[in-house]
Amino acid sequence: MDTGDRMALPLWWVPLLPVLLIVVTAGVVAVDEAAAARARGAREGLLGSAVVPLREGARLLVGQRRRTVAADSVLWRIGGATLPVAALLAAAVVPLGSRPVADLTDGVVWFNAMEVLAWAAVWMVGWGANSALSLVGGYRFVAQGLAYELPHMFALITAALAAGSLRVTDIVAAQQDLWFVVIMPVAFVAYLVSAVAMAFWGPFDAAVGRDLAGGAAAELSGVDRLVFAGGRWLLLVVAVAMAVPLFLGGGAGPWLPAWGWVAVKAGALLTSVLWLRRRFPTVRMDRFTEVSWVVLVPLTVAQALVVALVVLGRGM
Amino acid sequence: MVQFGPVGVLLLVGVVLVVLVYGLSAFLAVARPVVDAVAFGGGLPPVEHAFSRFHVRWYPVTMVFLAFDMEMLFMYPWTLVVTRVGAPAVIEMFLFLAILLAGVAYAWREGALRWT
Amino acid sequence: MDLTGWLLRVAARRPHALVVAVPGETGLRLAVEMELGRRGWPVADSPAGADLLVVAGTPGPELAAVAETVWAQLPAPRARVDVAGDSDLSRAFDAGERELADAALQRHVVATPEAALPHAAVTDHRAVHDIAAAPESGGAGHGMAMEPGMAGGHGMHSGHGGMEGMEMPGGVPMADLGEDRDGLRLDALHVALGPVLPDWPAGLVLRVVLQGDVVVDAEAEVLDGGAGPSFWAEPRRRAGAGEPVSVGDVARRAAARHLDGLARFLGVAAWTDPADRARRWRDAVLAGEPTGQVGAPVRDLITRVERSRTLRWLIRGVPAGECEVAGLLAARLAALRAALALLDDPRPATDVDLRALDDAVITPAGLAAALVGAELAAARLVVAALDPHLRTPVEEARSHGHR
Numbered sequence: 037m038d039t040g041d042r043m044a045l046p047l048w049w050v051p052l053l054p055v056l057l058i059v060v061t062a063g064v065v066a067v068d069e070a071a072a073a074r075a076r077g078a079r080e081g082l083l084g085s086a087v088v089p090l091r092e093g094a095r096l097l098v099g100q101r102r103r104t105v106a107a108d109s110v111l112w113r114i115g116g117a118t119l120p121v122a123a124l125l126a127a128a129v130v131p132l133g134s135r136p137v138a139d140l141t142d143g144v145v146w147f148n149a150m151e152v153l154a155w156a157a158v159w160m161v162g163w164g165a166n167s168a169l170s171l172v173g174g175y176r177f178v179a180q181g182l183a184y185e186l187p188h189m190f191a192l193i194t195a196a197l198a199a200g201s202l203r204v205t206d207i208v209a210a211q212q213d214l215w216f217v218v219i220m221p222v223a224f225v226a227y228l229v230s231a232v233a234m235a236f237w238g239p240f241d242a243a244v245g246r247d248l249a250g251g252a253a254a255e256l257s258g259v260d261r262l263v264f265a266g267g268r269w270l271l272l273v274v275a276v277a278m279a280v281p282l283f284l285g286g287g288a289g290p291w292l293p294a295w296g297w298v299a300v301k302a303g304a305l306l307t308s309v310l311w312l313r314r315r316f317p318t319v320r321m322d323r324f325t326e327v328s329w330v331v332l333v334p335l336t337v338a339q340a341l342v343v344a345l346v347v348l349g350r351g352m
Numbered sequence: 353m354v355q356f357g358p359v360g361v362l363l364l365v366g367v368v369l370v371v372l373v374y375g376l377s378a379f380l381a382v383a384r385p386v387v388d389a390v391a392f393g394g395g396l397p398p399v400e401h402a403f404s405r406f407h408v409r410w411y412p413v414t415m416v417f418l419a420f421d422m423e424m425l426f427m428y429p430w431t432l433v434v435t436r437v438g439a440p441a442v443i444e445m446f447l448f449l450a451i452l453l454a455g456v457a458y459a460w461r462e463g464a465l466r467w468t
Numbered sequence: 469m470d471l472t473g474w475l476l477r478v479a480a481r482r483p484h485a486l487v488v489a490v491p492g493e494t495g496l497r498l499a500v501e502m503e504l505g506r507r508g509w510p511v512a513d514s515p516a517g518a519d520l521l522v523v524a525g526t527p528g529p530e531l532a533a534v535a536e537t538v539w540a541q542l543p544a545p546r547a548r549v550d551v552a553g554d555s556d557l558s559r560a561f562d563a564g565e566r567e568l569a570d571a572a573l574q575r576h577v578v579a580t581p582e583a584a585l586p587h588a589a590v591t592d593h594r595a596v597h598d599i600a601a602a603p604e605s606g607g608a609g610h611g612m613a614m615e616p617g618m619a620g621g622h623g624m625h626s627g628h629g630g631m632e633g634m635e636m637p638g639g640v641p642m643a644d645l646g647e648d649r650d651g652l653r654l655d656a657l658h659v660a661l662g663p664v665l666p667d668w669p670a671g672l673v674l675r676v677v678l679q680g681d682v683v684v685d686a687e688a689e690v691l692d693g694g695a696g697p698s699f700w701a702e703p704r705r706r707a708g709a710g711e712p713v714s715v716g717d718v719a720r721r722a723a724a725r726h727l728d729g730l731a732r733f734l735g736v737a738a739w740t741d742p743a744d745r746a747r748r749w750r751d752a753v754l755a756g757e758p759t760g761q762v763g764a765p766v767r768d769l770i771t772r773v774e775r776s777r778t779l780r781w782l783i784r785g786v787p788a789g790e791c792e793v794a795g796l797l798a799a800r801l802a803a804l805r806a807a808l809a810l811l812d813d814p815r816p817a818t819d820v821d822l823r824a825l826d827d828a829v830i831t832p833a834g835l836a837a838a839l840v841g842a843e844l845a846a847a848r849l850v851v852a853a854l855d856p857h858l859r860t861p862v863e864e865a866r867s868h869g870h871r
Contacts, residue, residue, distance in 0.1 A: 047361065049358075050358055050362050053365075054369055072740070073508060075745070076508070076748070077748050091479055095482070097376060097377050097380055098380050098476055098479060099381065099382070099479075099519075099543055100383045100385060100543035101381065101385035101386070101543070102385060102516060103385060103388070104391045105388050105390060105391065105398075105640065106403075108403070120369075120370060124362060124366040125359065125362060125366065137362065138357075138359045141355065163403075165402075166391055166402050167392060168393055168398065168657060168678065170391075170402070172681045172844055176681070182410060182413050182414060182417045185417070185421075189424050193424075193431055196428070197431040200431065200432065200435050201431075201432065238738065239778075241738065246513055246666045246667070246735060246738050247736050247848035249392060249394070249513045249514040250513035250516070254514040254517075256517070257516040258377060258543060259376075259381070262377075263370060263374075313740075315741065316739065316778050317737040317776075317779050317782055318737060319778070319782065320846075322410075322843070323781065323782060325410065325413060325465055325466075329416075329456055329459075329465050330456075330460055333453070337446075341442075344434060344446070347435060348439055350435075380471060380475060382476065382545050382574045383543075383544040383574070383575065386543060389516075389540075389541060390541055392514050392541055393659050393661060394660065394662040394664050394665045395538050395662065395663055395664040396534060396537070396660035396673060398659070398660075399641075399659075399660065400640060400642060400643045400644075400658050400659075401643070403643075404642065404655035404657050405654060406655075406680045406681075407680025407681075
């Protein structure tokens with residue numbers, strides 16, 4: 037087992053990664069806006085939707101910041117800033133093509149550790165504002181985390197188990213003959229569900245729900261809101277894109293270069309996530325907790341067992 | 353540790369970016385921040401500070417969760433040795449998981465997963 | 469170059485609007501929603517996320533004060549649009565957009581002292597007193613001595629009458645202890661919900677006591693003494709006054725009413741796609757589109773909502789007074805179906821029993837009672853499922869006289 041960064045992209049990719057992510061995220065926001073406009077029956081046109089992320093960015097950048105009475109500003113602001121930074125750090129191990137920015141030997145663990153920061157971040161944002169609705173939103177996310185985190189970890193571990201490695205590039209290499217989604221469909225679905233829940237994206241957006249007037253984000257304005265909302269979008273994009281190297285063979289595919297296939301696969305997954313959000317009402321976290329523990333956890337454990345047996349059979 | 357080099361630089365880049373965005377907003381924002389804005393609850397001013405001990409009714413779930421979370425510490429490294437150790441590794445891990453799942457079943461029966 | 473001014477102009481093309489609905493002026497709220505939809509301007513959830521405050525109607529003194537507070541909570545750039553029955557909405561919104569794009573004005577507006585914290589509002593003793601007088605759940609009284617073990621960790625916890633003790637930031641006290649349903653003593657937080665919340669009945673204020681996110685006590689009131697005559701019952705009233713009104717007229721208004729209720733319920737459940745559709749067809753029905761145009765898509769919508777397993781799973785077993793949220797939704801859908809069948813009925817309304825098209829009527833006290841014990845998300849669903857037009861007892865009596 038080697039420890040070097042044999043597959044990592046050159047260091048000058050490090051400052052490029054956030055730029056790339058922000059551009060992709062803006063595109064995803066535009067697609068979501070176009071879908072929303074269509075459902076409203078509005079004829080905004082593609083161009084109109086495409087400039088929405090720019091308008092929103094401008095709006096929040098010039099917007100006035102606010103601090104509520106006796107707010108816990110330190111927790112509040114650190115929480116908001118944690119989201120985009122955590123998403124960025126998680127993205128470090130996602131291969132953009134065949135090579136990631138950082139090819140860590142325990143990349144899967146790193147990825148998981150960075151994502152989990154969202155759990156703390158949303159609670160801190162909810163708590164910090166000293167606002168009742170915001171507080172309830174923050175705690176909703178803590179409860180939701182108890183539900184999505186285990187299926188998420190089991191799904192990650194199952195992919196690592198099949199490859200016999202925690203290095204993301206090894207996991208991609210192990211799918212040369214067969215994509216993992218074929219031998220572990222349950223882990224794939226559980227991963228996507230939990231990734232969406234982690235980014236508190238619909239239908240798992242109770243923490244920032246309309247019924248709480250925005251929940252954890254209710255008191256954020258100006259650049260604070262920009263950082264929080266942008267961080268959430270980044271997290272969604274990164275978490276969903278990670279399903280490509282874990283389950284969909286990474287950059288493997290004919291004709292297109294590796295980065296092209298990653299883009300196509302990630303784009304397809306993101307589109308379906310955006311579409312699904314409009315198809316379901318927000319899932320209340322108490323209901324989700326029960327289903328998650330009684331259905332998803334046993335299923336993902338069973339999936340891990342099946343894959344473990346496959347690995348054993350291969351070793352013989 | 354050398355492999356963490358790019359990650360360290362990325363952390364720096366991330367923090368600098370956030371600071372930059374905040375700086376940009378300080379320069380561009382149309383007005384200075386409001387201090388002491390009234391928390392929103394629907395239009396009426398709050399009569400009490402929201403900071404309070406929150407009734408976390410899902411407390412039993414966190415206990416069950418912690419048991420599994422500890423188990424994860426073993427399971428990540430376990431994935432690396434399954435092929436080398438073979439069947440005993442699989443049997444031991446899934447026996448362990450089965451015991452934990454029995455705990456989940458018990459918690460479920462006791463109604464710990466449903467708190468409303 | 470004035471970069472801020474340029475960005476303001478870019479942003480002003482798509483402001484987020486927060487709507488303050490005035491009780492009884494439902495027609496205006498619908499018009500405002502329609503105009504916002506036409507422009508593609510998103511509806512904000514809270515003042516912090518809004519640029520444009522739209523007051524839909526002429527508020528009474530209490531709601532006007534709320535609108536002031538909310539206005540003070542809006543961060544700059546901000547603009548306020550007050551619309552009344554005879555306003556040209558399009559022109560009013562254009563003016564709001566121009567204000568938002570005006571950098572000089574925005575810098576000036578925020579510099580005025582009125583934008584600062586309305587300290588008087590926070591320490592509104594009337595409000596504090598009202599809440600303090602609310603009946604406590606369980607036996608834990610007010611200003612009760614703290615348990616000795618708690619004093620260390622929570623030195624901040626002076627009792628309710630903490631005003632005379634330690635000076636709290638903003639002059640607002642901390643939450644006091646109260647008995648919870650498991651017999652433990654936990655913080656009971658007094659919160660006033662409404663009247664400016666997404667998809668919330670106009671003018672309704674719920675004063676709730678929360679332990680965590682469980683409503684342990686609730687009191688409801690409608691600002692300014694309740695709504696005027698209901699917009700939805702208007703054809704019925706005209707018929708009662710002897711004007712020639714057809715069954716179709718009554719049914720059309722009833723169908724729009726139930727579509728609106730459905731849209732608001734789905735909005736709280738955050739099922740955006742059908743909520744948007746319900747709103748669209750509500751506007752079409754009100755605009756007098758022929759049955760051939762609206763009948764089939766609305767029936768499709770009803771079927772879709774009825775068949776959704778997810779929605780059923782989410783609202784199953786949520787009690788709402790004597791019935792359940794699921795039952796209220798089913799009743800609304802049934803009434804909507806009944807109204808759809810009568811859209812073109814030319815018979816005079818006075819000849820036919822149209823009670824099947826009616827809404828559940830609930831008093832503020834009944835609403836509050838239905839919420840006690842519910843978790844906040846469930847409580848929101850209950851309010852949205854009832855979507856009550858809250859009336860004062862006087863009006864109640866008058867409207868019964870008409871039937």
